[in-house]
Amino acid sequence: MKINVCENYELMSKDVAKYVVDVVNKKPESLLCLAGGDTPLKAYEYLVKAYNNNEVDFSKCKFVGLDEWVGLSKETKGSCVEVLNKHLYSKLNLTEEQVCFFDGTVTNLQEECKRVDKFIFDNKGIDLVLLGVGMNGHLGFNEPNIDPDLYCTVVDLDEVTRSVGLKYFNEEVELKKGITIGMKHIFNSNKKVIIANGEKKADIIKKIVEDKKTRQIPASLIAHEESVSIFLDSKAANKLKK
Numbered sequence: 001m002k003i004n005v006c007e008n009y010e011l012m013s014k015d016v017a018k019y020v021v022d023v024v025n026k027k028p029e030s031l032l033c034l035a036g037g038d039t040p041l042k043a044y045e046y047l048v049k050a051y052n053n054n055e056v057d058f059s060k061c062k063f064v065g066l067d068e069w070v071g072l073s074k075e076t077k078g079s080c081v082e083v084l085n086k087h088l089y090s091k092l093n094l095t096e097e098q099v100c101f102f103d104g105t106v107t108n109l110q111e112e113c114k115r116v117d118k119f120i121f122d123n124k125g126i127d128l129v130l131l132g133v134g135m136n137g138h139l140g141f142n143e144p145n146i147d148p149d150l151y152c153t154v155v156d157l158d159e160v161t162r163s164v165g166l167k168y169f170n171e172e173v174e175l176k177k178g179i180t181i182g183m184k185h186i187f188n189s190n191k192k193v194i195i196a197n198g199e200k201k202a203d204i205i206k207k208i209v210e211d212k213k214t215r216q217i218p219a220s221l222i223a224h225e226e227s228v229s230i231f232l233d234s235k236a237a238n239k240l241k242k
Contacts, residue, residue: 001209001223001224001225001226001228001229001230002228002229002230003209003230003232003237003240004229004230004231004232005232005233005234005237005240006231006232006233006234007233007234008233008234009042009197009198009233010042011233012043012195012197012231012232012233013040013042013043013045013046014043014046015231016040016043016046016130016193016195016231017043017044017045017046017047017049017050018046019193019229019231020032020043020047020128020130020193021047021050021055021056023127023128023191024056024057024058024061025056027127028057028059028060028061029060029061029062030061030062030127030128031061031062031063031064031120031123031124031125031126031127031128032061032062032063032064032126032127032128032129032130033063033064033065033066033126033128033129033130033181033185033189034063034066034084034088034129034130035066035067035130035131035132035140035195036065036066036067036080036081036083036084037080037083037132037168038132039132039195039196039197040130040132040195041083041087043130043195044087044088045087047088047092048088048091048092051091051092058092058093058094058098059093061098062098062099062100062119062123063089063094063098063099063100064099064100064101064116064119064120064123064126064181065080065081065084065099065100065101065102065116065181066080066129066131066140066180066181067080067102067140067141067178067179067180067181068080068081068101068102068103068104068178068179068180069104069165069173069175069177069178070104070109070154070176070177070178070179071104071105071173071174071176071177072104072105072173073103073104073105074101074103076173078168078173079104080101080102081101081102083168084101100115100116100119102116102152102179102180104179109154109177109179110154112152112179113151113152113153113154113179114152116152116181117151117152117185120151120152120181120185125185125188125189125190126181126185126186126188126189126190127189127190127191128189128190128191128192128193129181129185129186129189129191129192129193130193130195131186131192131193131194131195131219132194132195132196133194133195133196133201133204133205133208133219134160134161134164134204135160135164135200135201135204136158136160136161136204136217137204137207137208137216137217137218137219137220138158138161138218138219139183139186139194139218139219139222140178140180140181140186141155141157141161141178141179141180142155142180142182142183142186142218143155143156143157143158143161143178143218144158144215144216144217144218145215145216146182146183146215146218147183148183148184148187148215148218148221149183149184150182150183150184151181151182151184151185152179152180152181152182152185153179153180153182154177154178154179154180155177155178155179155180156176156177157175157176157177157178161175161178162175162176183218183221183222186222187221187222187225189227190227191227191229192222192225192227192228192229193228193229193230193231194208194219194222194223194228194229194230194231195230195231195232196230196231196232196233196236197232197233197235197236198233198235198236199235199236199238201232201235201236202235202236202237202238202239203239204217204219205230205232205236205237205239205240206239206240207220208220208223209223209230209240210240210241
């Protein structure tokens with residue numbers, strides 16, 4: 001585990017983007033799994049800027065979605081795929097074949113899990129997974145007490161995730177289940193990046209970094225691996241031991 005504490009969110013985002021750019025420049029055909037949510041959005045701005053400045057080439061990369069709210073489509077404002085399309089994918093001149101994302105509207109969710117599993121396996125695993133951290137320590141929709149030995153899976157969402165998730169939507173939505181890259185795919189990823197910012201994340205970051213591994217806090221299961229880099233702003237890091 002390598003912890004990188006930055007003075008503020010802006011500098012943290014710049015460092016995260018640089019980390020991704022370095023990975024892609026070293027392996028242009030990387031498979032990237034990138035989180036939605038608010039925390040990575042500034043980093044995605046910097047990735048787009050790097051792309052526009054010809055500092056990185058994503059043309060040989062593949063992208064796989066981290067998760068999606070079950071029942072929501074790519075047209076639903078606030079869905080995971082809508083956020084990534086809006087802030088990143090649409091600005092990188094990607095082809096349809098480069099991106100594999102969960103469809104939260106399908107009837108057979110288990111087959112959808114198998115479809116995304118196959119995409120990951122066919123591309124020889126994830127090279128870099130970029131993960132935000134939930135207030136309950138979840139990664140993607142790997143909720144508290146998740147089985148760590150799962151590939152893609154469907155999950156009953158924790159109450160904390162459901163209540164926090166409502167902030168992403170302008171309309172009334174029902175958030176009961178999620179479909180997600182499972183912990184086994186995350187464990188098997190070559191590089192794992194965890195990002196968090198703001199005072200509200202300080203308590204859970206302290207538990208992830210300083211307490212024992214526990215299924216109750218999924219992020220703690222991977223936090224101490226050598227392949228993990230954690231990027232924090234000073235507010236998210238302010239309860240860690242100095």
